Amino acid sequence: MEEHAGLEAQIQVWRGYVARRRAISPADLDELEDHLREQISERRAGGLDDDEAFLVAIKRMGNLDAVSREFAREHSERLWKQLVLLPEGPAVAGPPPRRELAVVLSLAVGAGLALKAGLTWLGEDAALLRNVGLLVFPFLVAYFAWKRRITARTAIALAIPFAILVLALNTYPFDSDGSTWLLAALHVPVILWLLAGVAYVGGRWRSDGRRMDFVRFTGELAIYFILLALGGGVLIGLTFAVLQLVGLDLEPVLESWILPFAVPGALVVAAWLVEAKQDVIENIAPVLTRVFTPLTIAMLLAMLIVLTTAGRLVDVDRGLLILMDAILVLVLCLLLYALSARDPLAPPGFFDALQLILVAAALAVDAVMLTAMLARIAEFGFSPNKVAALGLNLLLLVHLVRAAWLSAGFLRGRRPFAALERWQTRYLPVYGAWAAVVVLVFPPVFAFA
Missing domain, CATH: 3.30.750 (Transcription Regulator spoIIAA)
Structure with missing residues (x-):
């Protein structure tokens, strides 16, 4: 190959x-x-x-x-x-724009109704937090299923793990004062994201190119969702201010109706916008990656200095370690998005070297964090949170080490860019497998505490 x-x-x-x-x-x-x-x-x-x-x-x-x-x-x-260069010819048309818009708006409203029903039946507690992704996920997948015309076999392959998640999250006797329910709630979106990827690629998940298409889609979806959230926030804020001046309080309506419909609806609409306006985002993606890569390198180096000069690693605050995990995940997302926006046939250049520096800085931070976690485990023993964080950091370590090796080989002209691209996309299911372990195995192993 x-x-x-x-x-x-x-x-x-x-x-x-x-x-x-x-x-x-x-x-x-x-x-x-x-x-x-x-x-x-x-x-x-x-x-x-x-x-x-x-x-x-x-x-x-x-x-x-x-x-x-x-x-x-x-x-x-x-x-x-x-x-x-061939003569002009007619293009094959996609779905009629008005029909697609009607489908998207219907699914967006459906996602809002599902979340509103969840708020009514489950209340604003741990049960809702565990199920919020499960409530919205079917509507996003339904859009991909309609857009890609997925087969019945693919639909069944998506329905089975989804049903397992629904049963596990709602039948496990979680301790409300424990941590396994929160870990499950935090890791379920990872599994749902990968299942959404299967729907996005029309069931052909084995294709490296289609997986990279989904990585690119994820980055563009985040951009559009943030833009919609910022724009919607401004409009809601202005409306809130005007109504307050005339003596009306919008807060109850905002909490009970506007947000439950706006947030999941914006996700579905953002997915549609990515599909409809990809030629616009295509020009934005390289710019964003080139702006944020050097800034992220500076942030990682600053964090590395702080961690190494903070004294005994066992005394590092647990909240700081959790925050660092989140930052490393964001760094990985930036790396994947940068690779997805790159021309695979272009020769190695300065920005590729910059990405190698980014990976090296992330590796250094991850190594320090692993040391701190092992020190805390040796001092205080195992817990669900520590094991979950340790597992994630080990996965990140393997991912980043191999990425650094392939990036260095590409810069030296010894490996094609396709090898680096394949490694990135083929490793993604590993995160889904680990998330499934945390959601399904951790609760009974740690007595649902």
Whole structure:
């Protein structure tokens, strides 16, 4: 497989480009990629090398004339241009915009109704916190299922783990004063995120390119959700201020109706916006990663200095260790998003070196945190929180060490970028497996305390 890494990288660049254009519907993209791979295999069997087979196959993709022409123009420095410039042709239309908007708004309202029902039946306590993701998740997946036209087999594969989570979180006799229920509530979104990824890629989770598409989607979804939240917050704040001036109190309505509908609804709408406006985000993503990567490096180095000069590591505050875990997860998300926004065929450059520094800084912070956690365990013994944090940091350590090794090899010209990309996406299910252990195994092991 390694000798065809260059070909895989070219296919993923092509797929990523096509996915960002409205020339074809997203539901047809998987079928078109399969057709492209068949064409490449036929050309290679006829004696062509990988590059030649790719070029000829692209030329023969008659259904993608318009997209191929745009792709060639944007990559005019490559040989593809002379083989891909084809006459204008009609594009395959996606779902009618009004119909899709109606589906999205219906699902957004449904998610709000589900959360409102949860508030009514479960109350504002631990039970709601455990189930909030389960209440919203079906509506987000329903949008992907409609958009990707997932098969019954994929739907069953999603329904089974979802049902297991529902049963476990609502039948386990959690101790309200314990920590296992909170750990379960914090780790359930990780599992649901990966299940949503299976729906997003139409059930084809084994494809490295499709997993990277989902990573890219996740970053763009976060951007749109934050923008919607900021805009909605400003509008609600202005309305709140105006009504207060005339003697009306909006707070009860805000807590009981506006927020329960706005937050889950914004998530569904943000997913739709990412699908509909990917060509806009495509220009934002590289800018964001280039701005925040050096800032994050500076933050990690500052935290490293603070941790190493704070005295005995066993005396480091537990809250600080939890906060550091959250920061490391955010750093990993930034790294993944930066990789997803990069042109796989571009040669290594300054920003790639900067990302290696980011990984090295994260590794140093993670090593200090692991030392502090082991010291606390030796001093105070095991607990669900300590074991969960230790497991997460060990996973991060393995992830970052391998990423640093592959990044260094890419910078030295000894490894293709595709190897680094594959490692990042193939390691993601490990986090889901660990989250499942915390949700399903930790409570009985620690007597639900």
